Amino acid sequence: MTSSDILAQQAGQLLASGDFAAAETLFRQALALDAGQVFALSNLAWMREQQGLLQEAQSCYLRALAQSPDDVHLLQNLGALLMRLRRPVEAERISRRVLALAPDMPSGWSNLGALLAALQRETEAERCHRDAIELDGGYANARYNLSYLLLRQGRLPEGWQMLEARPQPTAFGDYFRFPRWQGESLGDKSILICPEAGMGDMLMLCRYASVLRQQGASRVSILCHAPLKTLLQTLAGVDTVLAIGDAVPDHGWDYWTPILSLPCLCGTTLETIPLLPSYLHAQPQAVLDWAGRLPAARLRVGLAWKGNPGFENDAERSLASLDTFAPLAAVDGVQFVSLQKGAGENDISSAISLAGGGSALTDMADTAALIANLDLVISVDTAVAHLAGAMGKPCWLLLPDYLPDWRWLAGRRDSPWYPAMRLFRQPSIVGWEPLIGHVADELARMVAAKPVRTGKTA
Structure with missing residues (x-):
């Protein structure tokens, strides 16, 4: 050697x-x-x-x-x-x-x-x-x-x-002193839903709490990312919401399950997706608080342009900057509202004037209250889009041509998971400019059809 x-x-x-x-x-x-x-x-x-x-x-x-x-x-x-x-x-x-x-x-x-x-x-x-x-x-x-x-x-x-072959966290199985659910009868049983991957997955699949109730579960709890705790307390069918970082007991339930396994264990097909017009809700007082902070406008449109930079396809799904949305500014009568939190929240643009967002948002419950005051959300594929969909708020989702996520299916302009969502897809790997131009045209049509807003309330 x-x-x-x-x-x-x-x-x-x-x-x-x-x-x-x-x-x-x-x-x-x-x-x-x-x-x-x-x-x-x-x-x-x-x-x-x-x-x-x-x-x-x-x-x-x-x-x-x-x-x-x-x-x-x-x-x-x-x-x-x-x-x-x-x-x-x-x-x-x-x-x-x-x-x-x-x-x-x-x-x-x-x-x-x-x-x-x-x-x-x-x-x-x-x-x-x-x-x-x-x-x-x-x-x-x-x-x-x-x-x-x-x-x-x-x-x-x-x-x-x-999908069950995916890399899965072992910490829950090592920690809990009760078994992982494998599809056994839930009659009079309690179950704890555990987080996996990002907040978008939790927002999309927390709806299965109601499905587990329908299958006979006597008690359903959710362990979630900390920014989701207050918001998920509005979810029907859930008894307890715990956050990562809370003192979570290692016993007290009959089963635990990672959230991404629920569609498989519940036998979900395209025809049996638990389709709920809205299943997450903003707190009324927080909605009123945001209503008083937003300027009057014919149309209020929330924008989210960046996801988690650590995501493997983030360079394609996220916009380079807020300026990419500049063509939207040509549409008269729109007040744009920032829903950006974290990466990109301090972006500024000479073309688009924003209200709300950024450091003014404390957690996802606060974001939900802001969304409740909007007419429309335009978002890249990030948790904000899932939140709007879960609230039943009209949402235009911008999808890259390269590796769009599986949950948006192939070639569709609608989502079987969110009835109020409309999908806008890049025509090819040529950047966002053509698609944003199309979105601006569609926004102008929406403004033309919208009655003039007379007050600040949501």
């Missing part, structure tokens, strides 16, 4: 322990001794990816592949990186090279399937995922990737089953 190999091995141990800075120092020392040290290059590439330095990561992968051109794991990593860089043609070429080298590798087929699904070549994508599952029936990534494709196509029963 060379000195370079020894340094790279020590660096790998440091990386595994979480000491990234020391690991990088040793990796670089290893490369100073041997510029083609593959282990050092591949790990530096991974580190650069985690830091968002994608071009540097690509350079490291290419240097490693120059030394080991048939390393399928390096090729897979480079293919995934090229997809992050939105270079699908090169990514597909790399993915097919992986399969030429290792045709029996399930991950190769699943990765190609995910790539093809992102390019909306869904028939080919499905075949790839099923090939991966045939090679390894327990390969979770293939089942999880296939679930997104099936759910987008409205093939819900099999989609929900495949």
Whole structure:
């Protein structure tokens, strides 16, 4: 073993322990001794990816592949990186090279399937995922990737089953001293619904509390993200709402369930989605308080333009800035209201004058009170859109062409989950400008049909 190999091995141990800075120092020392040290290059590439330095990561992968051109794991990593860089043609070429080298590798087929699904070549994508599952029936990534494709196509029963292969939190099962619900009879039983993923999932699927009641549950509780606690106390069918960070007892229920498993366990199809015109509500006094703070206008329209920047597809689903909405400002008679909280809440635009929002919003119950005073919400795919939908407020949802979420299905302009929602889809990967122009035209038509508002009350 060379000195370079020894340094790279020590660096790998440091990386595994979480000491990234020391690991990088040793990796670089290893490369100073041997510029083609593959282990050092591949790990530096991974580190650069985690830091968002994608071009540097690509350079490291290419240097490693120059030394080991048939390393399928390096090729897979480079293919995934090229997809992050939105270079699908090169990514597909790399993915097919992986399969030429290792045709029996399930991950190769699943990765190609995910790539093809992102390019909306869904028939080919499905075949790839099923090939991966045939090679390894327990390969979770293939089942999880296939679930997104099936759910987008409205093939819900099999989609929900495949979704059970998703990465799931283990903390609840480790903590609670009562079992996870697997679909047993709920007659005279109590159940705790636990959070999973983001607030949008909780807002969309908390409606299943009523379904569990209909199945005989004697008591239904929800554990949720802290900003949702007050809001979810307005949900019918729920006895107790607890927030992450509260002192949650480890006993006292018969079952617990992660919220994303409820559609599967309840046998939901497109025809049996629990369709409620509104199931979350603003507090009356908070609604009145916001009514007194908003200027009178013929039409009040709430805007949300950014989601969580940590979301894997956020660069596509979020707008670059508030200025992207500038064409809406040409519509007379509209008072725009900011519903943005967190990322982007301090954005300003010379074109659009905003009321409300930002630091004035305390939690999602406060956002609900503000929405109650609006005529319309225009939002990217984030929790605000789910909140408007759950309240029955008209909402125009802006969806990217690249990887729109499964819950909005494929090709539809309406949502079977939210009767008052209208979907606006990018026509292709050309940015938001054409779609925002279309939204401005539709808004002008809405204003023309709207009677003049005479007061400030909601």
